[in-house]
Amino acid sequence: MKWLAKIFTKRSNWSIPYFIFLLIFVVLPLVLIFIYAFQNNDGEFSLTNFTKFFSSPQDANTFVYSIGIAIITTLLCLLLGYPAAYILSNKSLCRSQVMVLLFILPMWINILVRTLATVALFDFIRVPLGQGALIFGMVYNFLPFMIYPIYNTMAKMDHSYIEAAQDLGANPVTVFRKVVIPLSMPGVMSGIMMVFMPTISTFAIAELLTMNTIKLFGTTIQENINNGMWNYGAVLSLIMLVFILAMEVFSDKKEEASANDGGLI
Amino acid sequence: MTEQKSDFIIELNHISKSFKDKCVLDDVSISVKRGEFVTILGPSGCGKTTLLRLLAGFGNADEGEIRINGEDITNTPPHKRPVNTVFQRYALFPYLNVYDNIAFGLKLQKVQEDEIDMRVRKALKMVGMIDYEWRDINSLSGGQQQRVAIARAIVNRPQVLLLDEPLAALDLKMRKDMQMELKEMHKNLGITFIYVTHDQEEALTLSDTIVVMSEGTVQQIGTPMDIYNEPKNSFVADFIGESNILNGIMIKDKLVSFLGHEFECVDSGFGENAPVDVVIRPEDVYIMNNTDAAMFTGVVKSCIFKGVHYEITVLTENGYEILIQDYNAFEVESEVGLIIKPSDIHVMEKERTCNTLEGKMLDKTHVEILDTSFLCDEIEGIEGGEKVKVEVAFDKIDLMDNEEDGNLLGDVRFILYKGDHYHLTVRTETGENIYVDTHDVWDNRDLVSVRIQPEDLKITLL
Amino acid sequence: MKMKKLIAQSYLWILLIMLYSPILIIAIFSFTEAKVLGNWTGFSTKLYTSLFTSGSHHSLMSAIQNTLIIAVLAAIFSTILGTIAAIGIHNLRGRRKAMMNTLNNIPMLNPDIITGISLFLLFVSLGITQGFTTVILAHITFCTPYVVLCVMPRLLQMNPNIYEAALDLGATPAQAMRKVILPELKSGMISGFIMAFTLSIDDFAVTLFTKGTEGLETLSTYIYADARKGGLTPELRPLSTIIFVTVLILLIVINVRSERNRKRVENL
Numbered sequence: 001m002k003w004l005a006k007i008f009t010k011r012s013n014w015s016i017p018y019f020i021f022l023l024i025f026v027v028l029p030l031v032l033i034f035i036y037a038f039q040n041n042d043g044e045f046s047l048t049n050f051t052k053f054f055s056s057p058q059d060a061n062t063f064v065y066s067i068g069i070a071i072i073t074t075l076l077c078l079l080l081g082y083p084a085a086y087i088l089s090n091k092s093l094c095r096s097q098v099m100v101l102l103f104i105l106p107m108w109i110n111i112l113v114r115t116l117a118t119v120a121l122f123d124f125i126r127v128p129l130g131q132g133a134l135i136f137g138m139v140y141n142f143l144p145f146m147i148y149p150i151y152n153t154m155a156k157m158d159h160s161y162i163e164a165a166q167d168l169g170a171n172p173v174t175v176f177r178k179v180v181i182p183l184s185m186p187g188v189m190s191g192i193m194m195v196f197m198p199t200i201s202t203f204a205i206a207e208l209l210t211m212n213t214i215k216l217f218g219t220t221i222q223e224n225i226n227n228g229m230w231n232y233g234a235v236l237s238l239i240m241l242v243f244i245l246a247m248e249v250f251s252d253k254k255e256e257a258s259a260n261d262g263g264l265i
Numbered sequence: 266m267t268e269q270k271s272d273f274i275i276e277l278n279h280i281s282k283s284f285k286d287k288c289v290l291d292d293v294s295i296s297v298k299r300g301e302f303v304t305i306l307g308p309s310g311c312g313k314t315t316l317l318r319l320l321a322g323f324g325n326a327d328e329g330e331i332r333i334n335g336e337d338i339t340n341t342p343p344h345k346r347p348v349n350t351v352f353q354r355y356a357l358f359p360y361l362n363v364y365d366n367i368a369f370g371l372k373l374q375k376v377q378e379d380e381i382d383m384r385v386r387k388a389l390k391m392v393g394m395i396d397y398e399w400r401d402i403n404s405l406s407g408g409q410q411q412r413v414a415i416a417r418a419i420v421n422r423p424q425v426l427l428l429d430e431p432l433a434a435l436d437l438k439m440r441k442d443m444q445m446e447l448k449e450m451h452k453n454l455g456i457t458f459i460y461v462t463h464d465q466e467e468a469l470t471l472s473d474t475i476v477v478m479s480e481g482t483v484q485q486i487g488t489p490m491d492i493y494n495e496p497k498n499s500f501v502a503d504f505i506g507e508s509n510i511l512n513g514i515m516i517k518d519k520l521v522s523f524l525g526h527e528f529e530c531v532d533s534g535f536g537e538n539a540p541v542d543v544v545i546r547p548e549d550v551y552i553m554n555n556t557d558a559a560m561f562t563g564v565v566k567s568c569i570f571k572g573v574h575y576e577i578t579v580l581t582e583n584g585y586e587i588l589i590q591d592y593n594a595f596e597v598e599s600e601v602g603l604i605i606k607p608s609d610i611h612v613m614e615k616e617r618t619c620n621t622l623e624g625k626m627l628d629k630t631h632v633e634i635l636d637t638s639f640l641c642d643e644i645e646g647i648e649g650g651e652k653v654k655v656e657v658a659f660d661k662i663d664l665m666d667n668e669e670d671g672n673l674l675g676d677v678r679f680i681l682y683k684g685d686h687y688h689l690t691v692r693t694e695t696g697e698n699i700y701v702d703t704h705d706v707w708d709n710r711d712l713v714s715v716r717i718q719p720e721d722l723k724i725t726l727l
Numbered sequence: 728m729k730m731k732k733l734i735a736q737s738y739l740w741i742l743l744i745m746l747y748s749p750i751l752i753i754a755i756f757s758f759t760e761a762k763v764l765g766n767w768t769g770f771s772t773k774l775y776t777s778l779f780t781s782g783s784h785h786s787l788m789s790a791i792q793n794t795l796i797i798a799v800l801a802a803i804f805s806t807i808l809g810t811i812a813a814i815g816i817h818n819l820r821g822r823r824k825a826m827m828n829t830l831n832n833i834p835m836l837n838p839d840i841i842t843g844i845s846l847f848l849l850f851v852s853l854g855i856t857q858g859f860t861t862v863i864l865a866h867i868t869f870c871t872p873y874v875v876l877c878v879m880p881r882l883l884q885m886n887p888n889i890y891e892a893a894l895d896l897g898a899t900p901a902q903a904m905r906k907v908i909l910p911e912l913k914s915g916m917i918s919g920f921i922m923a924f925t926l927s928i929d930d931f932a933v934t935l936f937t938k939g940t941e942g943l944e945t946l947s948t949y950i951y952a953d954a955r956k957g958g959l960t961p962e963l964r965p966l967s968t969i970i971f972v973t974v975l976i977l978l979i980v981i982n983v984r985s986e987r988n989r990k991r992v993e994n995l
Contacts, residue, residue, distance in 0.1 A: 201839065
């Protein structure tokens, strides 16, 4: 045991257990998706499952459709959430901290409970479950995730930028357009990611909100895995993973370009 | 009233401003001539930045009016004022490059594209930043950001340039260089500069006029020479440069007594036997080994080399400690002779000679002052409930560490060494000032407990 | 200005009404007995009592129980693992540090469904029977990065010399760790724990893929299964209401406390 104690006197070595943990539970599983994707059902290397995806219009269509729904949801959230975040962060318009609390509170409630409640509401006011319900339900669900990061960036915004703009002759509208919007971009980007990511990969919410009449890509993946089609499921997962990776790289670049405001502070 | 073009570009008339219950500016009036370099100088929290922000239009004064060019702009929003500001931490827009930062104001004014280009380049040249126009703000050093911030303000050709401690974030060497450049820029631009700083040396170097502020009020307005040589009160004397501030008595015109001696001086008009404050700059005390020709003598307690001169502490024969600057070194513990010339003795009227407070008798033996009940001696003819004036001598107030030992709490705000004792300003919990003479050493912002003996409260009917 | 404020305030209130109307409907109809939501059959607290009495809905109660046990265990383990990891990563330099940070980010950036499927494939390939243990392991996987993220800022704020100061004053490394470092990290660890706890309670996708076929249900998977069967168990209404009220009270308490602390700091 002495050698073990010796290793842990060096504090940088304290990262080793977590490193091993990450290798087993994060890296290896992702590698497995990759391996399964390139195997046929008999465990041999093959691209059959890829060809299956690209030749089956139904699944590819679902993929595109899911992206479309996710984009619409994200845009609606941004449209509704940005003004709310601005008002919440503006002391002259909203002084109450409780308001902010009320807006982030839903984030802490189980998403299925919230979806269930939404379904109940639609039922109650006799809105038919379907595409419309799906989009509105997702906006309900994810609006707080858009408001919170934007609010955060705006609340932390150095007020002297706004004063500097006023000092240089900008009226309130110009201040908003030329200072507040560009400075809030990092928050907007992370808000978009926080809404877009779960909407593109969700399956349960869609099933509940549409009574399983509309299939999203997440549902397709889940059904395949559930029915024992692991290899095909792995292919679908890999496709989603690649798409999301591309999104993240893109948003990272954007954020780097706009988030370089840390330098002074 | 007839409209007349004012001689002054800026007039601040009786400006007062409070945040919540705290009074930050109290009846401040300043007039600034066109083209002047005016520095507002004071310790942090004296209200100088608030004053500048009112000028720029960030926040409104509770009382008073602000005029620029004779025009009342008290309620004009910032974007319509003919002033531009260089912010304390520059506030350069991080998402715009150098060029776009500088062009920001011009673009808002819808200036023609090629004129913008010309003016931006001219401004860049002025601050010595040619070739930097496409650089990212975050890739610039503090000094470079400072220059861009100045360029961004002056490119709009404001009538007044406001600078809020613009050099505070720079290191000493850079600060000195920038001071020179600012002075040069002021000369070339010919516009009015209002400069806020807490650095007295900076103020003396740069300004045509200095406004010394403390606790929200103007202490003195004058040229650097005036302020240094003729400080109006002990605060100014202490804040600007080094000085010996001593209690004295003006025996008659042109004769003052302090350090236990009588000195000839040039001041008059204080009356006879009037208590005064005397200021002697350390470089104005002549020190020599020969004691015969001296006006008084003392023993050297320390002698420290400061680069150009030595800083010498001398304990005089009457027990006062004074600070002296001289080019020669003197041996510690040696006896020295000292001379002060009449023209170097600066006499100031005392702002107060004791604490004067308003209070109320609670009953025969208790008086309420500073919202606190104090035990006092019984006085004939004064009953409970009556309003009274209470006087307490500076040295009759005890300050203690322990919260339980005194009647009320306060914190030390201003410390003045008077040669043989400290004169402290103590801000009580209720926000009033009391003044205390003590031999104990306290630090700024120390929390103290205040005690006054019953017999030391001099009570008279109001 | 008044007008602007009025418009702004009403906008916020419209959004809030929109956000809260589902849960309000649920809360209102949790006080009636009707099987189908929307039918008001008179005031009754029967759903509340039947939620807590074992009977036909025993499975719901056990799902709640499972959810809480899993959340507590996952939060404890990931707090320990995450704190040790954070100290380690903080003391790493250069490439290794960058690599650990990237690895730590992966589970946070991965969508739930990918994490779930990848772990499912892992357990299947290793031949591990899925159940309680695999769910907890999976939860630790996606919770720990957040703990690291909560503890890291504390380490950065910490004066790097205090550990040395403790050693200098004669503490052994273990004592220095216990008496100096851990107290400094406590607030970060607590927020990491809370974060892990809520993430675990909220999780659905990862649990679904790693819970196996032994009949283990958490609240999320129970609701999902229930909804798929078409009948929304009426007892979910009082349950949602209770969850909502609990979270509301918790957040208000936390907020009031931090507000009071802030005021105290300001007054000093």
